[in-house]
Amino acid sequence: MNIPETQKDLLAYLDRITRELGSTRGGRIQNRLDHFTTASITDSLAISRSLASQYLNELVRAGLVVKAGARPVCYFHRRSLERFFQSRIERSTYPSVEQLFATLGNGERLxxxxxxxxxxxxxxxxxxxxxxxxxxxxxxxxxxxxxxxxxxxxxxxxxxxxxxxxxxxxxxxxx
Structure with a gap:
């Protein structure tokens, strides 16, 4: 699969912030969700919102990223979430972030x-x-x-x- 460099950067950024999410405990996860929105991602990577949305949706279709929520939508690196929660993610989209985390479990590491x-x-x-x-x-x-x-x-x-x-x-x- 030929992935543009900007899309690789976006995926690497999502991987990094998803791993950082895994290092938080308790209610602090909710306070960090704004880092996973399209607006925050575009600000951090200095790319246009339309390009970021296009790339993020392509990554969701490719199964590399999980999309959760309705407004604002949050994007998470699939493999990093699976590693932290030690649970397979069955779908690429979820109606809410709460439902995504509920399907994953409590995140206790083995x-x-x-x-x-x-x-x-x-x-x-x-x-x-x-x-x-x-x-x-x-x-x-x-x-x-x-x-x-x-x-x-x-x-x-x-x-x-x-x-x-x-x-x-x-x-x-x-x-």
């Missing part, structure tokens, strides 16, 4: 997904940890080595709940 870098730099380590934890009948012993302050303790604490660990390790980290 075990290893709470570690910073779980999808990038820590992905190989987490893959190996998951393999060791799932080894029959009761997993393998794990030795974590590294310098002080590198997160060994955090990685040791994350898989404490075995029922959730199975869900957390059931999918491969994306690179």
């Amino acid at each position: 075990d290893f997904d709470r570690a910073i870098g779980h999808e990038l730099s820590l992905a190989p380590c987490i893959s190996q940890l998951c393999a060791a934890l799932k080894y029959p009948p009761a997993g393998l012993p794990i030795l974590l080595c590294g310098a002080s302050g590198t997160g060994k303790g955090l990685l040791a604490e994350l898989p404490s709940n075995t029922a959730r660990t199975s869900a957390s390790c059931s999918r491969k980290p994306s690179l």
Whole structure:
């Protein structure tokens, strides 16, 4: 698919702000929704409103972006929302933002997904940890080595709940 550079910039911007939305908790999500409107997006990227609307709707049709609401309409990066909420988004459009978030759940992150870098730099380590934890009948012993302050303790604490660990390790980290 040949995507214009401005459309790539728009998708990257949506990805970034959707990930930032994931770092908020509680009622603060509602206060940040104005960042996802067409007007805010056009101001941030310095592009015309009509071009932004055209590109956003093309991205919705391509399944890369989720559209929610009636006025103002909010646009979210699909994959970033799915990663944060750990739930598949079935549709590309929703009548309201509240309905979109209600279908996704509460956004509680599963075990290893709470570690910073779980999808990038820590992905190989987490893959190996998951393999060791799932080894029959009761997993393998794990030795974590590294310098002080590198997160060994955090990685040791994350898989404490075995029922959730199975869900957390059931999918491969994306690179």
